[in-house]
Each structure stands twice: as structure tokens, then as C-alpha cells.
Amino acid sequence: MDPIIVVRDLHKYFGSVEAVRGVDLEVHRGEVVVIIGPSGSGKSTLLRCINHLEAPTRGEVWVDGKHLTHRQTDINAVRAEVGMVFQMFNLFPHLTALQNVALALRIVRKRSREDAEAVGMEQLCHVGIPEKAGAYPGQLSGGQQQRVAIARALAMNPKIMLFDEPTSALDPEMIKEVLDVMLELATAGMTMLVVSHEMGFAKAAARRILFMDQGLIVEETTPEGLYTAPKEERTRQFLSKILH
Amino acid sequence: MTEPPITAAPAAPARTRPGILGSDFKLSSLPWWALILIGTGLILIYLILASQPYHETFTYLSVGMIVTLRITVSAYSIATVIGLITGLARTSKNVVPYTLSTLYVETVRGVPLIVLMLYIAFVIIPAVASVLRVLGGWGYSAVGGSFFSNLSTIHSRDVSFEIRAIIALGLGYGAYEAEIFRAGIQSIGRGQMEAARSLGMTYPQAMRHIILPQAIRRVLPPLGNDFIACLKDSSLATVLAVNELTQLGRLRRASTFRVFETFNVLTFLYLAMTLMLSGAVRWLERRMKFEE
Numbered sequence: 001m002d003p004i005i006v007v008r009d010l011h012k013y014f015g016s017v018e019a020v021r022g023v024d025l026e027v028h029r030g031e032v033v034v035i036i037g038p039s040g041s042g043k044s045t046l047l048r049c050i051n052h053l054e055a056p057t058r059g060e061v062w063v064d065g066k067h068l069t070h071r072q073t074d075i076n077a078v079r080a081e082v083g084m085v086f087q088m089f090n091l092f093p094h095l096t097a098l099q100n101v102a103l104a105l106r107i108v109r110k111r112s113r114e115d116a117e118a119v120g121m122e123q124l125c126h127v128g129i130p131e132k133a134g135a136y137p138g139q140l141s142g143g144q145q146q147r148v149a150i151a152r153a154l155a156m157n158p159k160i161m162l163f164d165e166p167t168s169a170l171d172p173e174m175i176k177e178v179l180d181v182m183l184e185l186a187t188a189g190m191t192m193l194v195v196s197h198e199m200g201f202a203k204a205a206a207r208r209i210l211f212m213d214q215g216l217i218v219e220e221t222t223p224e225g226l227y228t229a230p231k232e233e234r235t236r237q238f239l240s241k242i243l244h
Numbered sequence: 245m246t247e248p249p250i251t252a253a254p255a256a257p258a259r260t261r262p263g264i265l266g267s268d269f270k271l272s273s274l275p276w277w278a279l280i281l282i283g284t285g286l287i288l289i290y291l292i293l294a295s296q297p298y299h300e301t302f303t304y305l306s307v308g309m310i311v312t313l314r315i316t317v318s319a320y321s322i323a324t325v326i327g328l329i330t331g332l333a334r335t336s337k338n339v340v341p342y343t344l345s346t347l348y349v350e351t352v353r354g355v356p357l358i359v360l361m362l363y364i365a366f367v368i369i370p371a372v373a374s375v376l377r378v379l380g381g382w383g384y385s386a387v388g389g390s391f392f393s394n395l396s397t398i399h400s401r402d403v404s405f406e407i408r409a410i411i412a413l414g415l416g417y418g419a420y421e422a423e424i425f426r427a428g429i430q431s432i433g434r435g436q437m438e439a440a441r442s443l444g445m446t447y448p449q450a451m452r453h454i455i456l457p458q459a460i461r462r463v464l465p466p467l468g469n470d471f472i473a474c475l476k477d478s479s480l481a482t483v484l485a486v487n488e489l490t491q492l493g494r495l496r497r498a499s500t501f502r503v504f505e506t507f508n509v510l511t512f513l514y515l516a517m518t519l520m521l522s523g524a525v526r527w528l529e530r531r532m533k534f535e536e
Contacts, residue, residue: 053438080444090439094457104443107453149439156443 002065004029004160004191005050010059012045019045021215022059027160032192034202037212038238043195046212047162050193051082064159080108083153087165089145091137097124097148098133101155109156116155123151127181143174150181161185163194197242202226211235281519288512297502301509308492309513315410315488316475322414323474324467327421332451334426345422352419357412358480364412365405365484373400409481409488417474421467428463429455465532468525472518479514489513 003026012020020042027033035043048054049061052068052075061068066078092100102120105111111119124130127147137145146166153161163182167175179201186192186205196202202209203223211219211232219232230236291298333345352360380395432455440450479490487495493510497503 051442053442076441076444076446079442082442084439084442086435086439088435090433090435092436092439092454092458094461103453104440104445107449108444152443 003027004064005193006060006062007046007050008060008062010046010049010061011057012042012049012054013057019215020049020056023215023217025210025217027191027193029159029191030189031207032186032190032194032205033208033210034206035193035195035210035212036197036202036238036242037210037218041212042215043212044164047084047164047193047195050160050162051079051084053084076108080104080156081159083156083158083161085146085149085153085161085163085166087168089137089142089149089169091145091149091152093137096134096136097129097140097151100137100148101152104152105155119155120151123155124148126154127151128177141174142170143177146170146174146178147181150178150185154185160191160193163192163196165195165197167196167198199243211238213238281515285512285516288508292509297505298509301496301502301505304496305489305492305506305509305513308487308489309517311406311487312475312478312489313517315406315413315478315481315486316471318410319413319417319478320471320474322410323417323421323470326414326418327425330418330422331425331429334422335429349419349422352416353423357416357477358483360416361409361412361480361483364415365408369403369408369411370400373398373403405484406481406486409478409484409486413474413478413481416477417470420470420473424463424466424470425459428459431462432458461532465525465529468521468528472521472525475517475521476514 005025005027007023007025010020010023010025011018019040023042023046025046035046037043045054049056050063050068052061056069059069063078064081066073068075068078091097092103095103098117098120101123102113102116105116105119106113109116121130121133124133127150129144129147132140132144132148137148140148150166166182167178170178175198179198182192182194182201183205192205194201194206206223209221209223209226210217211221211226211230211234213234219230219235221230226235226239230239288298292302293299330345330348333341334349336342336345355363376395376398380392380398383389383392384396436454436458437450440454441447445453478488481488482491482494485491489510493506497506500506
């Protein structure tokens with residue numbers, strides 16, 4: 001089967017700094033891929049190029065058969081099919097949890113208010129906080145906010161979910177509630193690309209783990225392979241720092 | 245160190261009602277400036293009610309107060325529309341709207357408002373009128389019809405000086421408000437736009453549903469302050485001989501020589517309006533702070 005994400009020779013410069021230096025990547029439907037690596041290694045930039053929040057300097061990105069780096073591609077239509085979860089949640093503070101989840105359905109998918117809110121409620125139940133539907137983001141804990149953010153992305157019924165360090169801004173006791181939702185999603189067969197250092201999640205859900213360093217994918221392995229025998233010295237050094 | 249065993253909850257401190265004459269009352273903590281203003285205002289009101297010259301001055305000037313409010317509200321409405329559009333254009337990455345809006349803002353803000361008023365009233369309006377006249381003449385000879393014949397007889401005389409003052413004040417404050425809106429839009433974190441775009445919203449959709457509702461809430465207090473400034477600057481319309489409050493004051497002084505009464509009442513009327521409005525803005529600011 002054709003891969004749903006194809007990245008070819010991706011380069012991204014920020015000014016004179018080259019954040020991504022030639023990355024090739026294929027992700028198949030239903031695959032869960034975890035990307036790890038030190039900060040500044042280009043993990044987030046790679047992820048953000050896949051829904052075109054960053055425009056690649058060079059190279060090609062294909063998502064579900066659509067050529068993202070081509071001028072004539074309707075980028076908004078592609079983004080509607082690719083859910084993204086951010087490190088800082090980025091919920092809309094002037095809207096309630098339910099409105100956060102339902103808004104894009106009404107605006108982008110042109111669904112009626114009743115329809116959109118029904119789907120929104122369903123998604124809030126899915127992430128386990130239907131009782132917070134009327135609450136504003138400022139009244140929610142970090143873990144609850146991130147779960148609303150996941151529900152917001154899921155409400156669009158995306159084909160792919162991108163997670164950019166979804167638990168890095170959370171207090172330790174809230175990480176599990178977010179990871180549980182992500183695990184459930186992975187089990188249900190969602191295609192997921194996850195930038196995260198939660199090795200427990202990687203072990204339980206990931207089919208592949210990519211190790212990035214200095215803008216390149218240095219090593220690709222399975223969760224088991226990572227623990228038993230990392231091939232690269234850089235991977236070994238990094239792992240020794242994050243695994244205790 | 246051993247702590248004494250807890251036998252009973254400590255008695256709650258007696259609740260005192262904080263008030264002007266509370267236990268920690270201090271003369272220096274009174275808002276003396278407000279008391280002095282209110283006292284002076286009461287004296288003025290008494291004079292207006294009790295003294296014939298003050299009463300006549302007040303009756304005469306209150307007509308101008310209506311004109312001043314009319315100019316302010318009209319000009320400020322125009323300025324808000326211009327300011328919002330220009331503020332959006334100022335944050336645009338597209339070079340055409342960015343250049344046009346920045347040109348407008350920098351030009352208008354670099355000219356004293358009184359000069360802007362004279363320039364628009366005596367240069368721009370007549371120039372626009374003659375251009376329309378020429379276009380109307382061409383159109384009439386080419387196409388005919390009443391629209392072009394009306395256009396060909398248009399004259400800047402048809403535009404009253406009150407309208408010219410409103411246009412000038414609206415254009416001037418449009419530039420100031422544009423900067424307020426721009427700052428408000430830019431104060432909303434990048435993540436908000438990214439989250440909206442990642443859901444498939446277009447840039448205009450994200451602006452309308454996500455960025456602007458948050459930005460406008462944030463800029464309401466500075467916009468309110470600008471309304472007060474606009475009210476004060478409407479007095480510049482006196483250079484165009486518009487019969488607003490200041491102009492009527494000058495006419496009154498010239499025709500009656502009652503300098504003292506005239507300018508006392510004039511100043512009192514402006515202060516009454518601006519102080520009430522700034523009270524409202526302060527209330528708005530407190531509410532905003534509470535909501536955040």
C-alpha cells in the first residue's frame with residue numbers, strides 16, 4: 001500500500017541556520033512513528049513541514065497523495081485532514097472547551113451548529129472530560145487542556161495526527177492522562193507521528209522510532225532495538241541521558 | 245523546638261468593614277484631586293443656575309456641545325472602520341496592503357491634526373470635487389445621463405465644513421487607531437494562528453474567529469482613551485469655523501466680552517464630558533483585568 005506521508009530530501013533554513021538537512025521519510029497508514037532527539041535537532045521543524053506550518057526551503061512533501069510543496073495544492077484542505085497537537089496546547093482562550101472542539105467543523109467543514117456540537121461532545125467524551133464542555137481553557141488543568149486540544153484535532157476526523165511534544169509542558173501527574181488518550185488512539189489504528197521523549201509510550205505504541213540529530217535522521221529502529229542495541233554512538237549517548 | 249498542642253482553632257480576626265472612616269483612615273489617602281474637581285464643578289453648576297450671565301452662556305454653549313458630540317461620534321465611527329482595516333493591512337505579509345497602510349499611517353501621524361484639518365478642508369476636498377467634475381463632464385459627453393450631469397456640476401461648496409471636519413478627524417484618528425489594532429493583533433501569540441490554520445481555517449477565517457475576538461477585547465481600553473482624545477481634538481474644528489463648542493465660546497466672547505464666564509463654562513463642559521468618559525474607561529479596564 002502507498003505510504004500516506006512521503007518526505008523527500010527535505011531542507012529547511014531559518015535565516016542561515018539549516019534546521020533540517022535532507023530528510024527522507026515514509027509513513028504508512030496506521031503506523032505510529034515516534035521521533036526522538038536532542039533539542040534543536042529539527043524534530044519539530046520536520047513535523048511542522050508535514051502540515052506546512054513551515055514552508056520547506058527545498059525538497060518535497062506528499063500527504064495522502066497531495067503534493068504539499070506544489071503551488072497549486074489547496075493547503076487548507078490538506079490541513080483539515082491532518083490533526084496537530086502542540087506542546088503549549090494553543091486552545092482558543094475566548095471559547096469554551098466545546099466551542100474549541102466544534103468551531104472548525106462549522107467554519108471549515110460547514111456543518112450546522114447542532115451537528116458540530118454533537119460531534120464535539122462525542123470527542124470530549126472520547127477524551128474523558130464531557131463534564132468540562134462549558135469550561136473555558138483558563139479554568140482547566142494542563143492535562144485537561146491538552147485532552148481538549150486532542151479532541152479538537154480529532155473532531156475533524158483527520159487521517160493523520162501529528163503530536164509536537166504533547167506532554168512536555170505538563171506536570172508529571174498529568175502526563176499519564178494524555179498518554180492514555182494517545183495510546184487508545186494508536187490502538188484504534190490512527191496514523192500518528194509523535195515527537196516525544198516518553199519512552200513508555202514509544203515502547204507500547206510505536207512501530208518505528210526515529211532518532212534525529214543536527215537536522216538528520218541518524219538512526220531508525222524498533223522500540224526493542226532501541227533498548228537492546230542502538231547502532232549509532234550518538235543514539236547511545238542520547239538514550240543514556242533520557243533513560244534512567 | 246516543640247510546638248504547643250493545638251487545642252482550638254485560632255479565633256478568626258474580627259471582620260472590619262473597610263470604608264472611608266475605617267480604622268486605618270488617613271487624610272492623605274483621600275482622592276483629593278477628585279474632591280477638588282467635584283467641588284469646583286458644583287460651584288459652576290450653582291453659578292449656572294443662580295447667575296444670569298452664567299446661565300445665558302450655558303444656554304448658548306450647550307448647542308455647541310451637541311455639535312461637538314455629533315462630530316466626535318461620526319469621526320470616531322469612521323476612524324474605527326479605517327483603523328481596523330488599516331491595522332489588519334499593517335500586519336499583512338503582502339507588500340501592497342502593507343505599503344499602502346504604512347504610508348497612510350506614517351503620513352497622517354507626522355502632520356499636526358490642525359494642519360491635517362486645514363489641508364483636507366481646503367486642498368483635498370476641492371481637489372476631489374474638481375476631479376469628479378472633470379470625470380462627470382467626460383462621462384456626460386461620452387454616455388450622457390443624469391448621473392454624469394449631476395457629477396459634472398459638483399462643487400466643494402456642497403460639502404459643509406462640519407462634514408470636512410468629520411472627514412479630517414476621522415482620517416487622523418483612523419491612523420492612531422490603526423496602530424492600536426495592529427498592536428492588539430500582534431499581542432496574540434503565534435500559537436493561536438498556528439492552531440487555527442492547522443485545523444484547515446484560511447487566514448481570513450482564523451483572523452475573524454480566533455485572532456480578532458481576542459485582540460479587540462484587549463484594545464477596548466486604549467480605544468476608549470482615544471475616543472476621549474478625539475472629543476478634545478474636535479475643538480480644532482474651530483479653525484474651519486464649525487459651530488462646535490469651542491467656536492461658540494469664541495463667538496460668545498467676541499460678541500459679549502464676557503471672557504471670564506464664557507471660558508469658565510466652556511472648560512467646565514469639556515471637563516464634564518471627558519471626566520465622565522474616563523471614568524467609564526477605567527471601569528472597562530478593571531473589568532478586562534478581572535476577566536484575564
